[in-house]
Amino acid sequence: MADRGGPAVYTIPAHRAFADALAIGLIAQHGKDPLALARGIILLPNNRAVRAISDAFVRHSGGGLLMPRLVPVGDVELDERLGNALDRIGDGTDIPPAIAPIERQMILARLVQQARQKVGRPVDAGEAMRLAQALGSTLDEMLVEQVDPGALRKIDLSGELSIHWQASLELLDIVLDQWPQELAARGRIDLADRRNRLLGHVARRWSDAPPSGFVVAAGMSTTAPAVCAIMATVARMPKGQVVLAELDQHMTSEEWDAIGPFDPHPDTGRAPRSHESHPQFTLKILLDRIGVARDEVALWRWGGGHDARAERSRNISNAMLVPSQTGKWRTLAAAERTLRGVRALEAATPAEEAQAIAIILREAIETPGRTAALVTPDRALATRVSAHLRRWGIDADDSAGQPLSLLPPGTLLLALARVMAERFAPVALLNLLKHPLVMAGEPRVAWLEQVRGLDLLLRGPRPAPDLAGIDALLAPQIDGDFDRRKDLRARVATWWPEARALLAPLEALGHDGQQPEAVFAVLREVSGALTNQRIWAGHQGHAAADLFADIEAAVHLGPRIFTIDALPDLLDRLLCHVAVRPPQGGHPRVAIYGLIEARLQQADVMILAGLNEGTWPGLPAPDPWLAPRIRQEIGLPGLERRIGLAAHDFASGLGAPRVTITRSRRSGNAPAVASRFWLRLQAIAGDQFRMATESLSLASEIDRRGEPRPAERPAPRPPVALRPRVVAVTDVDRLAADPYSFYARKVLGLSPLDAVDADPSAAWRGTAVHRILELWFREDGCDPERLKARALALLAQGTAHPLLRALWQPRLLAAIEWIAGEVAKDQAEGRRIALVEADGRIDIAGVTLKGKADRIDVFPDGSVGIVDYKTGKPPAARQVKAGYALQLGLLGLIAEQGGFPDLHGARRAGGFEYWSMGKKGDSFGYRELPTAEAGTDRKVATADLTRHAAAHFAAAAESWLTGDAPFTAVLNPELPSYGEYDQLMRLEEWYGRGQGNG
Numbered sequence: 001m002a003d004r005g006g007p008a009v010y011t012i013p014a015h016r017a018f019a020d021a022l023a024i025g026l027i028a029q030h031g032k033d034p035l036a037l038a039r040g041i042i043l044l045p046n047n048r049a050v051r052a053i054s055d056a057f058v059r060h061s062g063g064g065l066l067m068p069r070l071v072p073v074g075d076v077e078l079d080e081r082l083g084n085a086l087d088r089i090g091d092g093t094d095i096p097p098a099i100a101p102i103e104r105q106m107i108l109a110r111l112v113q114q115a116r117q118k119v120g121r122p123v124d125a126g127e128a129m130r131l132a133q134a135l136g137s138t139l140d141e142m143l144v145e146q147v148d149p150g151a152l153r154k155i156d157l158s159g160e161l162s163i164h165w166q167a168s169l170e171l172l173d174i175v176l177d178q179w180p181q182e183l184a185a186r187g188r189i190d191l192a193d194r195r196n197r198l199l200g201h202v203a204r205r206w207s208d209a210p211p212s213g214f215v216v217a218a219g220m221s222t223t224a225p226a227v228c229a230i231m232a233t234v235a236r237m238p239k240g241q242v243v244l245a246e247l248d249q250h251m252t253s254e255e256w257d258a259i260g261p262f263d264p265h266p267d268t269g270r271a272p273r274s275h276e277s278h279p280q281f282t283l284k285i286l287l288d289r290i291g292v293a294r295d296e297v298a299l300w301r302w303g304g305g306h307d308a309r310a311e312r313s314r315n316i317s318n319a320m321l322v323p324s325q326t327g328k329w330r331t332l333a334a335a336e337r338t339l340r341g342v343r344a345l346e347a348a349t350p351a352e353e354a355q356a357i358a359i360i361l362r363e364a365i366e367t368p369g370r371t372a373a374l375v376t377p378d379r380a381l382a383t384r385v386s387a388h389l390r391r392w393g394i395d396a397d398d399s400a401g402q403p404l405s406l407l408p409p410g411t412l413l414l415a416l417a418r419v420m421a422e423r424f425a426p427v428a429l430l431n432l433l434k435h436p437l438v439m440a441g442e443p444r445v446a447w448l449e450q451v452r453g454l455d456l457l458l459r460g461p462r463p464a465p466d467l468a469g470i471d472a473l474l475a476p477q478i479d480g481d482f483d484r485r486k487d488l489r490a491r492v493a494t495w496w497p498e499a500r501a502l503l504a505p506l507e508a509l510g511h512d513g514q515q516p517e518a519v520f521a522v523l524r525e526v527s528g529a530l531t532n533q534r535i536w537a538g539h540q541g542h543a544a545a546d547l548f549a550d551i552e553a554a555v556h557l558g559p560r561i562f563t564i565d566a567l568p569d570l571l572d573r574l575l576c577h578v579a580v581r582p583p584q585g586g587h588p589r590v591a592i593y594g595l596i597e598a599r600l601q602q603a604d605v606m607i608l609a610g611l612n613e614g615t616w617p618g619l620p621a622p623d624p625w626l627a628p629r630i631r632q633e634i635g636l637p638g639l640e641r642r643i644g645l646a647a648h649d650f651a652s653g654l655g656a657p658r659v660t661i662t663r664s665r666r667s668g669n670a671p672a673v674a675s676r677f678w679l680r681l682q683a684i685a686g687d688q689f690r691m692a693t694e695s696l697s698l699a700s701e702i703d704r705r706g707e708p709r710p711a712e713r714p715a716p717r718p719p720v721a722l723r724p725r726v727v728a729v730t731d732v733d734r735l736a737a738d739p740y741s742f743y744a745r746k747v748l749g750l751s752p753l754d755a756v757d758a759d760p761s762a763a764w765r766g767t768a769v770h771r772i773l774e775l776w777f778r779e780d781g782c783d784p785e786r787l788k789a790r791a792l793a794l795l796a797q798g799t800a801h802p803l804l805r806a807l808w809q810p811r812l813l814a815a816i817e818w819i820a821g822e823v824a825k826d827q828a829e830g831r832r833i834a835l836v837e838a839d840g841r842i843d844i845a846g847v848t849l850k851g852k853a854d855r856i857d858v859f860p861d862g863s864v865g866i867v868d869y870k871t872g873k874p875p876a877a878r879q880v881k882a883g884y885a886l887q888l889g890l891l892g893l894i895a896e897q898g899g900f901p902d903l904h905g906a907r908r909a910g911g912f913e914y915w916s917m918g919k920k921g922d923s924f925g926y927r928e929l930p931t932a933e934a935g936t937d938r939k940v941a942t943a944d945l946t947r948h949a950a951a952h953f954a955a956a957a958e959s960w961l962t963g964d965a966p967f968t969a970v971l972n973p974e975l976p977s978y979g980e981y982d983q984l985m986r987l988e989e990w991y992g993r994g995q996g997n998g
Contacts (some may be wrong), residue, residue, distance in 0.1 A: 039213030126569025818925030863910025889949025
């Protein structure tokens with residue numbers, strides 16, 4: 001290219017594809033000589049840019065070629081990439097090696113923990129790692145910007161900083177004193193420092209002796225002094241060129257100057273705040289640092305593979321003006337206000353947004369040769385779009401990758417850590433045992449069958465901690481006759497030793513302070529044993545193996561106060577910083593990019609998605625070490641500069657031939673605020689803001705199943721032969737109130753499962769109370785002095801939930817004290833307890849009626865009293881009279897017909913009582929009669945109750961048990977709903993449409 005007589009600095013505008021334009025231009029300049037390209041060097045910002053430029057050369061080579069050396073200046077192995085550019089580096093410029101990243105994190109975490117311990121604010125290992133990672137980022141910023149850490153000691157803002165920031169600054173001072181000593185002891189330097197030295201050496205060498213081939217610095221957007229220095233050198237070399245991405249050449253001088261930075265005010269000495277969130281701010285600083293004026297930057301004259309209308313760049317420039325300049329929008333012509341080829345899609349939810357995006361991508365590739373890309377920082381949205389595309393067999397190349405903590409190897413390691421931290425609690429244990437990598441392959445089916453059995457046994461209150469708690473759960477129950485899951489328990493118990501042996505090393509570590517080296521070694525061994533080493537297979541497994549090897553090599557340098565409780569947090573923070581990208585593959589014309597991946601590449605159709613505040617642009621993460629004012633004083637970039645980079649990425653994406661910008665009005669369960677970038681385009685375009693309504697219409701139609709046909713009120717009518725002939729007294733109330741619930745439970749055999757690690761339910765508490773009182777009668781002879789001891793013994797068992805012990809124990813002890821007093825009072829009046837937990841049955845109305853009485857007392861006149869214990873409020877008398885609370889009456893009926901063998905014949909029912917352990921007034925425990933209001937003699941209406949219960953039962957049996965009446969759902973909606981089968985009966989589809997009123 002012709003000599004320009006000045007710095008060779010160029011820009012590729014947003015309406016051209018950067019990577020393609022650069023490759024086409026370099027091939028045009030140097031492609032005639034087969035070796036000229038091979039002798040060239042292209043400096044790029046990162047490895048992802050290398051991939052983009054490499055792909056562009058392949059696309060435009062027209063055949064084979066020897067590519068230039070592509071050097072990412074952000075690479076850890078920069079010296080190897082630069083190769084012979086570093087020859088004779090030892091001549092007085094020997095550069096020590098850099099400290100390994102994991103080693104650095106571990107040492108910083110230890111220093112942070114020690115410093116916090118010294119000032120009386122200790123932190124665990126997980127929090128120390130979080131602070132260390134933030135500290136590492138702050139140190140890197142200071143090194144990249146070549147800010148001496150000693151500058152922190154020279155500033156005096158004590159009167160302007162809160163106590164929190166002053167304490168943080170003091171803590172940072174402690175760490176910064178020790179960090180150089182740690183580096184010196186190892187003969188290492190920081191990676192950012194080493195990169196600065198390498199780039200400085202190359203800049204000096206190239207100034208004296210430029211390479212024989214061409215050198216291009218392309219796509220740089222950093223303002224780091226070391227990078228700017230080498231760019232300044234390259235721009236002035238005979239065969240050097242600097243190619244910037246999307247420098248705005250349409251802005252007037254006034255608009256350019258309005259971005260900042262500004263000179264200090266003569267009175268205050270402070271400069272007004274720059275507009276760091278403007279997309280051109282970083283490029284403006286970059287030009288200042290390489291000593292080039294904007295009007296010295298020439299347009300790269302070779303076109304990219306995708307050339308939209310040239311006025312698009314001017315429209316983007318107008319849309320992104322600083323706030324003080326946006327008044328000019330009113331004077332712009334329509335052509336300068338409207339982004340032709342740009343459409344907007346506003347969905348109701350992220351799910352709808354993802355579906356519409358997938359449709360646009362699918363539509364784009366229907367045109368032969370057309371490429372399409374989704375650009376978004378929202379990884380959840382990208383995952384949803386990928387899933388939608390796979391329904392059409394389209395495997396999109398998601399080059400941004402995912403954090404290792406979200407991939408199977410990472411989630412397995414985290415599951416192991418949580419099992420250790422939570423001492424084999426049910427949820428954590430089942431999460432581990434069901435993990436898709438555990439026993440993957442042929443043994444998995446048999447393994448999962450046993451794990452599902454363990455899942456059933458773990459439902460309900462949490463067992464005792466550690467593996468011993470599971471052992472006790474699976475051991476034969478003392479009261480074997482009452483163990484309804486005996487067969488399941490025995491089956492799982494035969495398998496458990498196999499699983500236990502694999503998990504035992506985790507428990508052997510203990511739960512107190514441990515040596516982290518031993519902990520990570522056990523994690524490695526157990527994870528390999530559980531997965532037959534598959535955790536380390538594949539590209540995801542290799543990433544996990546590499547990270548784990550680095551951790552094990554450096555963990556002895558990390559925090560010394562280390563507890564198992566902190567392990568999940570610590571491990572998560574190490575895993576989440578490793579991004580795993582899939583190997584090359586997927587559909588050749590569909591891609592999903594993160595913002596970094598999209599900076600230098602473009603497709604025919606670009607979808608810029610997730611345009612909500614907090615997503616794009618993301619909220620700048622606050623620096624926990626340096627207050628914004630401190631950062632400003634020592635010359636570090638403001639946190640808003642990241643917003644400026646996000647704005648630059650957005651403006652770059654708008655340059656594609658066809659662009660759709662998307663957002664959803666909700667994010668999670670809350671309304672979302674549109675991105676400032678979205679609002680700018682909407683404001684400048686006005687009525688010309690085009691909406692992509694057709695894509696939303698297709699998204700709403702694609703899964704539509706026609707007109708909704710809500711379910712009718714279910715009323716199954718099974719054959720009489722399939723209807724139960726044995727019914728329990730506790731099920732009669734359900735049959736009368738909600739026949740469908742009875743049908744689901746007794747005909748279909750469905751019963752709801754308790755949640756895993758559930759809080760003790762009312763049913764569980766009732767079972768516990770019944771067992772206490774049964775043993776008190778059978779073994780203690782109703783001795784009032786021994787009832788409290790019985791209750792305390794039950795609560796001391798490992799199966800009692802801590803919440804139960806803390807909250808229910810005082811209530812229980814008060815109530816049983818009342819029971820002991822009432823029993824003693826009754827005994828003094830000649831009433832005695834005859835039976836507890838007694839089973840009885842009779843044949844009536846063509847079926848067998850069975851029941852278990854909590855307690856049967858014998859009155860002095862020989863009649864019996866039926867007592868039912870309640871942990872809550874008993875049924876109201878009106879429910880009994882209406883025929884929906886017949887349990888006591890039916891038990892009385894069984895007694896009168898001789899259905900309780902241990903009563904030795906029929907006994908007249910002389911009284912019915914509920915003994916509630918609930919609170920009434922100021923005390924716990926009271927009696928209530930099912931047939932009359934409180935205060936009425938207990939024998940009132942006893943005969944009427946048994947006849948009343950018999951008549952209602954006979955009518956119910958004739959209708960639903962021996963007859964063919966339908967089991968109608970919610971037959972009596974005015975009664976409290978049982979609720980367990982509402983989903984099965986699809987209650988919400990039909991109730992309230994005139995069908996739920998009986």
